[in-house]
Amino acid sequence: MSGGDMAKPLLGHRSMDGDPSITSAAGRTISVLGSGDFARSLAIRLVCSGFKVVVGSRNPKRKAGLFPSAAEVTFQADAVKQADVIFVAVFREHYSTLCDLADVLAGKILVDVSNNTEINHHRESNAEYLASLFPACTVVKGFNVVSAWTLQSGARDGNKQVLICSNNQEAKRTVAEIAQVMGFTPVDMGCMSSASEIENIPLRLLPAWKIPIFLALGLFLCFFTYNLIRQVIHPYIREQKNKLYKIPIEVVNTTLPCVAYVMLSLVYLPGVLAACSQLYYGTKYRRFPDWLDQWLQHRKQIGLLSFFCAALHTVYSLCLPMRRSHRYQLIETAVKQAVEKKMNIWVEEEVWRMEIYISVGIIALGLLSLLAITSLPSIANSLNWREFSFIQSTLGFIALVISTLHTLTYGWSRAFDENQYKFYLPPTYTLTLLVPCTVILAKVIFSLPCIHQRLLRIRRGWEKGRYVKFVLPSATGEYSSGETSSNV
Numbered sequence: 148m149s150g151g152d153m154a155k156p157l158l159g160h161r162s163m164d165g166d167p168s169i170t171s172a173a174g175r176t177i178s179v180l181g182s183g184d185f186a187r188s189l190a191i192r193l194v195c196s197g198f199k200v201v202v203g204s205r206n207p208k209r210k211a212g213l214f215p216s217a218a219e220v221t222f223q224a225d226a227v228k229q230a231d232v233i234f235v236a237v238f239r240e241h242y243s244t245l246c247d248l249a250d251v252l253a254g255k256i257l258v259d260v261s262n263n264t265e266i267n268h269h270r271e272s273n274a275e276y277l278a279s280l281f282p283a284c285t286v287v288k289g290f291n292v293v294s295a296w297t298l299q300s301g302a303r304d305g306n307k308q309v310l311i312c313s314n315n316q317e318a319k320r321t322v323a324e325i326a327q328v329m330g331f332t333p334v335d336m337g338c339m340s341s342a343s344e345i346e347n348i349p350l351r352l353l354p355a356w357k358i359p360i361f362l363a364l365g366l367f368l369c370f371f372t373y374n375l376i377r378q379v380i381h382p383y384i385r386e387q388k389n390k391l392y393k394i395p396i397e398v399v400n401t402t403l404p405c406v407a408y409v410m411l412s413l414v415y416l417p418g419v420l421a422a423c424s425q426l427y428y429g430t431k432y433r434r435f436p437d438w439l440d441q442w443l444q445h446r447k448q449i450g451l452l453s454f455f456c457a458a459l460h461t462v463y464s465l466c467l468p469m470r471r472s473h474r475y476q477l478i479e480t481a482v483k484q485a486v487e488k489k490m491n492i493w494v495e496e497e498v499w500r501m502e503i504y505i506s507v508g509i510i511a512l513g514l515l516s517l518l519a520i521t522s523l524p525s526i527a528n529s530l531n532w533r534e535f536s537f538i539q540s541t542l543g544f545i546a547l548v549i550s551t552l553h554t555l556t557y558g559w560s561r562a563f564d565e566n567q568y569k570f571y572l573p574p575t576y577t578l579t580l581l582v583p584c585t586v587i588l589a590k591v592i593f594s595l596p597c598i599h600q601r602l603l604r605i606r607r608g609w610e611k612g613r614y615v616k617f618v619l620p621s622a623t624g625e626y627s628s629g630e631t632s633s634n635v
């Protein structure tokens with residue numbers, strides 16, 4: 148399963164939430180085998196949800212104090228006898244020690260809550276293994292994506308979804324009912340063959356973020372090295388000046404906006420490439436290459452990392468005047484002026500450049516914050532498609548244009564000053580402009596009526612070299628359909 152997988156069940160699988168046939172299962176007796184962290188949190192949540200709980204332990208006397216008084220803690224066999232649904236809160240490697248209970252367990256529902264320590268650790272899933280040990284029982288996989296902490300704090304915090312799978316519909320339904328009474332959202336993941344997939348989910352570490360994080364780190368490394376050469380190595384080699392003190396703040400602070408700016412343009416570049424592909428092939432039905440598909444899917448994460456770097460750049464910039472080096476430089480400049488008897492050092496052009504530069508930067512950061520906030524699922528879900536696309540697409544593009552203005556006012560005329568070329572290397576900002584300006588130029592070209600219309604028709608299903616029936620809105624807003632030649 149690839150990036151954004153946690154969201155997949157909501158869309159691709161039937162949520163059992165809100166099923167009118169599900170009635171309250173509270174009052175039912177539930178057994179929990181095991182007395183560890185998970186068993187304890189599960190027992191607390193079950194008791195709070197109105198279930199009668201019986202905990203089965205190998206040493207009930209010692210463990211009884213750890214559970215709420217409403218829960219009965221007894222020997223494993225005793226606990227199993229009292230309920231039809233048994234949560235197995237024991238690690239896979241200890242399943243075989245439960246085989247003595249096979250007779251009392253026969254005909255009951257076993258809920259396998261276990262996780263592994265590695266992705267695809269075993270050939271068969273834990274739930275399938277449990278089912279093979281207890282063929283007379285019905286095994287349901289579930290609750291493994293919920294942590295002990297989430298169980299204890301209730302479904303208000305943490306992940307509310309409980310992914311469930313089993314080969315037995317009735318057993319799956321019973322467990323879903325229990326999950327729902329506990330305040331969770333049961334999600335039907337199908338039959339037992341999905342158990343491995345469910346067991347792998349808690350082990351995945353930010354799958355959708357890997358590529359964007361490597362991209363951001365790669366860009367950071369490149370720009371950092373470039374700035375280091377220009378700001379530290381060049382003055383040392385050419386003038387024997389030690390500028391190493393610049394590394395922790397100045398060099399980092401000139402690198403962060405470069406990464407933020409280029410990353411922001413990389414959010415919009417795949418859209419441009421996709422549009423080029425659609426225009427070239429004259430269809431929207433041709434699959435994009437895998438790399439472009441992947442890139443399109445990671446735009447949200449790339450955008451959030453761009454915002455993160457921009458926010459860090461803001462904090463670093465605010466800290467610049469706090470540095471000792473800055474204070475010494477200010478005093479040095481003041482002394483020099485006093486010695487040279489200079490009274491007026493006001494440079495009107497520099498003043499205006501700085502005012503515009505900072506103001507535009509603040510607006511760009513504000514827009515980026517808006518993009519970041521609206522990409523949060525809870526906010527995104529409260530917007531309709533038009534609002535979401537207006538913010539992410541139109542405002543996002545405006546943020547890119549304003550960031551370009553921010554970069555240009557920073558650079559001003561430095562690109563034409565030969566002193567700015569250290570070891571013949573142009574100022575960093577000129578390099579960062581490359582991708583964003585390409586994106587902006589492409590967007591301007593796509594907005595030309597002849598290209599915009601063609602793109603619009605392609606996105607409505609028109610294909611080059613084919614007669615297709617398509618529907619266009621008339622001037623009055625009504626829709627009219629007709630046959631058209633693809634070559635029109």
Ligand code: NAP
Nearest residue numbers: 181182183184185204205236237238241244261262294295
């Ligand atoms: P734990 O604290 O180590 O508890 C495991 C329990 O298993 C022990 O307290 C023990 O209870 C029981 N057990 C039964 N037979 C055993 C044997 N032969 N050897 C050792 N212990 C035996 O582990 P846990 O964190 O509660 O996890 C339990 C299960 O829940 C695991 O499969 C885990 O993957 C799953 N899980 C845990 C979490 C979590 O956040 N902790 C989240 C999701 C899933 P008695 O001594 O009373 O018999």
